[in-house]
Amino acid sequence: MNRILPIQFSKTDKRIAFVLTLLVLAFIVLTLMQDFLRSELKNSSFYFSESFMFSSFWWLFAPLLFSQYLAVRWKITKQLYFHITIILLPIFVHLIAFPFSVWTISKIFYYHTFAFQQTFRYALSEHLYLLAIIYSIPVLIFQFFYKKAILAVPGSEVQNESSTNHFISTILVTDGNKKQNITVSEILYFSANPPYINIHLEGKKHLYNATLRSISIKLNPEKFVRVHKSTIVNIEMVSSYTTRLNGDYDLTMKNNVQLRVSRNFATDFKNLFNKTHRLTTK
Template sequence: MRFSTSTLFQAPTSDRPHFWFGLFALVAAGLTVGQDFLHATYHAYAFYLSESFLFSSFWGLFFPLLYLQTHLARKYQTRNGRHVGVMLALVLLHLALAPLVITVLSGMLLDHTYDYTTGLRYTLAEDVYKCLLVYGLAAWVHVCDRSIPAAAARTTEPQPVQRLAVGTGQKTRVIPVEDILFISTERPYLVLHTAGEKHLHASSLTQLAAQLDARQFVRVHKSTVVNLKKVVSYQSRRNGDYDLTLQNGAVVRMSRRYSGDFKARMG
């Protein structure tokens, strides 16, 4: 069964899952027939290929049912409990269908027919653990398969910029964002205000704000972003707006539209 299990592990991530499911069923059925032949040879009794193929049809049911499991796993990929429910439902469905297939095929291909009750007893005695193992492994792989991209997405989130390039004539300087007190617009540039200096930066305020650490830099006006660590105090202007005093003594106006977000972050 090692080969079929490894094939199953590839199924959820393959672009052609039906191919892997079909290969899994074919290999497992072939191994079952080979095992029957060796068992008959060892015990010195007749080997009937038709009957061996008949009972190996149990493995053929994995082809459509594993395909169905993959479809349902993608549909309910955010609900781990659904994976378990689908797995148990498919186990029961497989155990119910296997003896039915044996009954129908034996009536079509053999000179005698296996009744459903006999096939069900045989299936329950021989195949329950196989269904639990295969569908359980498939469910586990589906859960792992969707959690890995989620973890990768978290690790590849863009990190806030730590330094910015600013132009001074023919020179380009790099300043740490920690040194910025506030950022204002002076079209077509931005002005980065540091202690005693101003630097021009070619960008829009919205674009730059998206690159900065949102826990440290907050928009206080349609044309201004401030560094929360540099705010010393703020005072109401009685009309809903505020005056922010920064560490270098500069006073920046804050619009009432942004005051709620500012107070929440300062708090």
């Protein structure tokens, strides 16, 4: 199962970016302090500029971890190759970008240029395990918590997959003296008829002992949408809709019946219609 989500920066995304930036800044400061302490204990010289340049190892974590987070958020999948790729790719980029940044900075601002190969071998021998840990744990955390959040969103694909069995596929109605099962996917729409509801099929209507509210929670929200306080329609049975230019709309069912779409429900209706159909507004 794959789930691809459009990237939209939410408040949570911005908070994560902010926290990552703060953590990186904290590690840079700690690195500088550690280098200073080492020089004091060994009675050696401390060069702030050189220490700051090599702290670029930590600079790279903020953009790479955030990119990794966005990738996991964009595509929720159980496929192992994706998880392996999303871990190995930032490690590889980090191992290349770090010596390149050191080489570039030293070449521009220092008399001595640190060779790319030298810094690369240093990073590979000293920091590979650290990169593997840092880029592995967030993937597991992001995947777990974002899946949990998606499950809480009504109408999301992940939720629909996990709760498909909870949606009714048939309804038992009374037709004269007999009981009859009707297929939910064949229903055109439901309309209120207190204390009952009407179930509208092609050329037929059934009276059913329920309310729109009670029946709505049993219907797949990817198939049925409320368009008025007294109407729920099967979105696949809608052929088109037209605006009244006042916020309300008129929709046309496939059997040419016209129903009103209230402005209070118009957004949800249009979103689901445009997702399910090619736009056929007039």
